[in-house]
Amino acid sequence: MPASVSPQTASTFTNDALGHDDATALAERIRSRKVSVTELTRAAIDRCQKAEPLVHGIVAERYEQMLKVAAELDKEKNLADAPFFTGLPTFIKDNTDIEGMPTRQGSDAVPAGYPAQQTSGFARQMLAQGFLCLGKSTLPEFGFNASTEPAHDAPSRNPWNLDYSTGASSGGSAALVASGAVPVAHANDGGGSIRIPAACCGLVGLKPTRGRVIDNDAARLLPINILSDGVVTRSVRDTANFIYEAERYFHNPKLPAVGKVAGATDKRLRIGLVIDSINGHKTDDLTRQTVEATARRLEALGHTIEPVPIPVNSTFPDDFALYWALLAFGMKLNGHKLTHPGFDKRRVDNLTHGLDRKFRQGFWRMPAVLWRLRRARFDYASAMKGFDAVLTPVLGHTTPKIGHLSPTLPFETLFERLTRYANFTPLANVTGAPAISLPMAVTPDNLPVSVQLMGRHGDERTLLELAYELEADNPWPLLSSTR
Template identity: 30%
Template sequence: MVMDALGMSEALRDGKIDRLELIKESYQKIDQLNGKLNAVIQRRDERALREAEKFVDKGQPFAGIPLLLKGLGQNLAGEPDTNGARLLKNNYAQETDNFVNRLQKAGFIVIGQTNVPEFGFKNITDPTLYGAAHNPWNLQYSPGGSSGGSASAVAAGIVPIAAGNDGGGSIRIPASFSGLIGLKPTRGRVPVGPTSWRGWQGAAINFALTKSIRDTAALLDALQIVQPAAPFQTPLFKPGFLARIEQPFKRKLRVAYSIESPVGSTVSQEAKAAVLEVVTFLNSLGIQTNEIENPLNGPELMQSYYIVNAGETASMFQKIEQKIGRKVTSADMELTTWAIYQAGLLLSAKDYSKTLSLWDEASAVMDRLYESYDAYLTPTTAYIAPKINAELITVKSLKKMRHVTELNKDERLNLISEFFERSLKLTPFTQQANMTGQPAISLPTFVSKKGLPLGVQFIGRKGDEATLMQLGRLFERNHMFKMLDE
């Protein structure tokens, strides 16, 4: 069995492997695989090897383990900070953010950055700046997005853990498409700042893609924090997630499940089968399951999600314009980005305030669900990964996007829904947890007839990642994870 990150750390301490050689091995794998995968967009060989030589083992949980950062929203001072965008191709981070600093304190050695779609707007990874990332299960398919490069690198065995972030499923979607474990923690659980504090008004949160539940738990133990300056707070979980995963459940579990899309789109029979297999397994262990209807207004929430995306994008470009000293134009960015930006320019404070109130109301509705259930099970994605060359935006929508400045506010917002329709059909299950702030995890339990993975998603009550990871460990212990053989 291939070692996970904790296993590597233990082997380093036992003298079974060499820390410098471990970093070199990851770079050798990049040399061998990245020409086909295009998962890694930046390397820091000399600095990483120097850090490995000087590394001091102070008992860190991941003592000298190689890690790839996502090339979006995870800043390491002096390293590129492009966000997958042509406009920022020569931009470098001025400081290390609190999330990356915490990773380094946990013992990780950053060896580079992974591929992302421009500004993370897509559920696939195909930026004009770097080109498409490929899925190691089948190179003709996408590893997903926006943490697609990270997923590709972990699935291929380049590193045992790669950092990601999730604003609408961007960890869980590539985890489903690439056969990995993908946790989105509770809003306020992990470090934010010192410049970006809210992350799409709390919808976006940093974490990682992994291959073992104990790595997931230990990483969350290392990252969880209460930051007085942060706008969102979640109490520390003690004695810790790693300590909890091998313990029995506190009571007989009750799991709600749904196999219907929350936005009314179609769901593949294989995605439904993946969930029903899990239901059968849970029932065999005496865990109660009940099929329910999603209690939220999915279409309304998705429209609100696009409002926040557009508003945050307009704010982002205002800051970029101040930095570069000129107005941005459509030539500076991909068409998807331009259309979202133009929609954001016409939004009002009233639109934004109404949207955030809707998210709070949805959060309260979902919290009531957990008075009756311990977890909520759905497919992670409704279909397997799309092919690299899949046409996810229609020709009709592309034409409208080129003329987006001629549209009024409502027409621009409706256009976002229109051009994301095909993409959303693939991945309608992940966004709600971002809006409500709940923890959610994708587990790799199913492989389709085409030989591509599909994940199932468990969504928990705010603050209760422990139950999600206990469920994950239950599947792992029963050898139900389907991961790519390296």
């Protein structure tokens, strides 16, 4: 059967070797020899070639190399003891080094054609689970924007409705997973960049607790590490299995183990509810209705829901904005060291330029800002003592059309729009808490609407158990089921 592709959607789900299965089901089929790794790899390549002209989620591919790896895996006599996700195709985001492939950070300022000399720590942790990296996925410049629309290249488009954004910064990965091209893909999150694209594309996106997985190099250079790596998936069990396998490769002794999370718990929980952002922007009606409906579902399942104030200082939005600006300042100043000696700061986009100016204007506030942002972790932990989780929107409003968050806009316009849109996710980055995005509704424009659950430090288990429960109670729509 041909892939289902319409002028407005980009679904590549069909009756090939990948079928409609999630990553866990595919892994089981590989281990039982019901499908070969080569068959899966060829199916994924075929789907990528169908999806890419529509969604533009790929910046580099290595299909032939992975077909050779697949053929070698198929010669193995026994895959029963192989890593859990052995043979499954995936993509790594193009801000993460893969030996032999360029890393351009989504920016025209980073010269093309210079392969990385080694694979980054987190990528090794992910690929040790058996994934086959078919290539690199798109992101906005340095991951700073909340929509994957690099000024120098075509935008990544939402496979649910191609007129709309995929979110960011892991927008290419989300587009490829949602369209069915691959079952799981790498994402990372410095202000919402796992959860935002997951929310836009109807996927599960877990930002782990700070330190849960191996830090990438950039995280070690920050005065406050706001970065976490993970994946976007189409099912809760895929995310849960990824975390379990990642933890088998590396367990941070400072954190309680997540362990194997295979379903919901019988425990009834106390869950806080937040609907409007601390920055004063009111959440739009469709998003509000989705969060409230989710709260009612959780109550019907026996959990206690209680409205709570956001547990941070009122200066948090401005403080995070200046920290965000610091990152742009640092990139412009040290891009030749952080990316490549040929880095050309004149070629960064309007958002990076504008954030750099913003930092230069307010740099004198940075000592107090850093003190308050470091304090936020303890304020959050204190506020969570009486709660098992907190339910919030992922975003301030539903997914915007392509162009609404374009880096070609005047900086002041774009920055104001970003503060209205990406206003719930940064708290988990600054505090280091785990948070998960779950799709719970679809708009009249055929776009997913998602909610966020935030947890206590180190307690991904509770979030995954709640996610399993919501998924079983009312399975969310997938693009494969709408065609």
